[in-house]
Amino acid sequence: MKIDPVSLRLFVAVVEEGKIAAAAQREHLATAAVSKRLSELEQQLDTQLFNRSNKGIVPTPAGMALLNLARGVLNDFDNIAAQMHDFASGTRGSVRVLANISVITQFMPLALKTFMEEHPLIQIHLEEKISSAILRGVAENMADIGIFAQAPHPESLEVTPFRTDELVVILPAAHALAGRSSLRFAELLDEQFVGLHAGSSLNYQMIKEASELGRTVKMRIQVTGYDAQCLMVEAGLGIGILPRASAGIYRALAIKTVPLDEPWARRQLNICVRAYSSLPPAAKLLFDHLLAKR
Numbered sequence: 001m002k003i004d005p006v007s008l009r010l011f012v013a014v015v016e017e018g019k020i021a022a023a024a025q026r027e028h029l030a031t032a033a034v035s036k037r038l039s040e041l042e043q044q045l046d047t048q049l050f051n052r053s054n055k056g057i058v059p060t061p062a063g064m065a066l067l068n069l070a071r072g073v074l075n076d077f078d079n080i081a082a083q084m085h086d087f088a089s090g091t092r093g094s095v096r097v098l099a100n101i102s103v104i105t106q107f108m109p110l111a112l113k114t115f116m117e118e119h120p121l122i123q124i125h126l127e128e129k130i131s132s133a134i135l136r137g138v139a140e141n142m143a144d145i146g147i148f149a150q151a152p153h154p155e156s157l158e159v160t161p162f163r164t165d166e167l168v169v170i171l172p173a174a175h176a177l178a179g180r181s182s183l184r185f186a187e188l189l190d191e192q193f194v195g196l197h198a199g200s201s202l203n204y205q206m207i208k209e210a211s212e213l214g215r216t217v218k219m220r221i222q223v224t225g226y227d228a229q230c231l232m233v234e235a236g237l238g239i240g241i242l243p244r245a246s247a248g249i250y251r252a253l254a255i256k257t258v259p260l261d262e263p264w265a266r267r268q269l270n271i272c273v274r275a276y277s278s279l280p281p282a283a284k285l286l287f288d289h290l291l292a293k294r
Contacts, residue, residue, distance in 0.1 A: 005077055007041045008070040010034050011049070015067050018056045071141045079280060093282030094123040098134040099147040100201065103269055105226060106245040107163055108147075115289045122282045131201040138272055144283040146272045147290075149201040153272065160291065162271040165243040167202075169258045170229075172236045178256035185262050186213055192220040192238040194229050205264060206241065230255055243267075 013023035014034065024031040042049050049063035059067060082093055099108060104126070112124055129137060131148035138146040139154050146157075153159055169188065171178045177187070189210055195203050195217070203222075210217045220238045223229050229240045230250040247257050259265070271290060273279060279287060 003041070003044065004037075005074065007037045009074055010037050011041060012067060012070050012074065014038060014050075014057060015059050015063065018058075020057060068140055075141060093280055094125060095145065095280070095283045095286045096143040097124060097126045097145045097147070097286070098129045098137045098143040099126065100131050100134060100149055101128055101196070101225060102149060102165060102202075102243050102246060102267075103147045103162075104128055105249065106165060106243055107269075111290055115286060118289070119282075119285060122285070124286070130197075130199045132199060135272065138274060141274065144273065144279060145287055145290075148270055148272070150268045150270065151201055153270075157272045157274060158276055159270050159272045162269045162290065165245065165267050165269060167241050167260045167262075167265040167267065168244045168247055169260050170233050170240045170242060170247055170255050171258065172233060172239075173254040173256050175239070175256065177239075177258065180258050182259045182261040185209055185260065186215075188239065189213065189215045189217070192218050194221045194223065194232040194238040194240045195219050196229065197222050197224050202241065209262070209264065226250070 010023065010027060010029075013027050014020055017023040017026060020034050020038070021031045024034040027034070038050065045066075047062045048060055049066060050057045050059055108126065112126070116122070116124070127143075131151040134143075134146040134148040135151065135153050135157065137143045139157060147162055169177075169183050177183060185206075193206075195206070197203075203219075206217050221232055223232060226242055226246045227250065229242060230247070230253055232238065233240050234253045234255050241260060244257070244259075247255075251257075271287070273283075273287065276284070276287065
């Protein structure tokens with residue numbers, strides 16, 4: 001049995017997009033051509049890979065199993081092409097990294113600067129995701145390395161401590177609490193919050209801690225980045241919680257930073273891979289560099 005890698009790539013695109021038409025547009029093919037490829041793949045494997053409905057297309061359990069296998073095979077094909085290209089162009093490879101916003105704003109700029117000074121021909125593909133998506137992405141071979149805030153992780157991943165960070169409260173400069181030397185979380189629960197998007201580890205932590213106090217977090221606005229969060233706080237739309245180093249980037253704004261006096265305000269950040277021994281050489285170099293700079 002010979003399986004066409006083009007069919008596998010189209011199969012992965014359909015699963016990721018959820019619709020054949022969207023996958024066809026992404027791969028610059030006609031919808032009918034993609035649909036035909038999928039049908040041929042199912043016939044070749046003698047297995048139903050999708051459940052089809054008017055709402056879209058959903059992979060069967062067999063389809064999900066093939067998804068993980070296909071991503072590995074396609075990544076191997078890409079690695080073959082990249083490594084062969086190395087001999088002609090001198091390119092050393094590429095590394096796929098997923099990290100949360102806290103890691104990207106606090107640690108990655110300097111770490112990547114020093115790495116790329118040492119290895120200027122290695123390409124880094126860095127993408128921001130929430131911690132749960134990072135773990136899933138590494139486990140499903142969508143990335144070589146993931147860096148995330150403390151969160152439950154699959155036993156199949158190798159997880160190593162990376163850095164720690166410290167959470168602080170940001171408030172409008174004229175806020176009544178802005179002059180305090182520190183603040184407890186319970187003191188903040190009567191305030192309106194400007195928070196990060198749903199699913200972020202920090203939002204989950206705040207909701208969990210409020211629940212343990214028998215309270216709820218009054219989330220007035222949710223945004224997707226620390227820049228927007230700080231601007232909303234400066235405008236008086238609420239208060240926020242974010243890492244100290246990230247808050248320092250926006251010190252020119254009319255906001256005040258106050259330490260958060262809670263045990264959970266000091267967070268462990270972790271780095272994960274599927275298996276260090278099977279990382280491509282470029283990914284091993286970056287992994288070692290990130291840990292050496294702790």
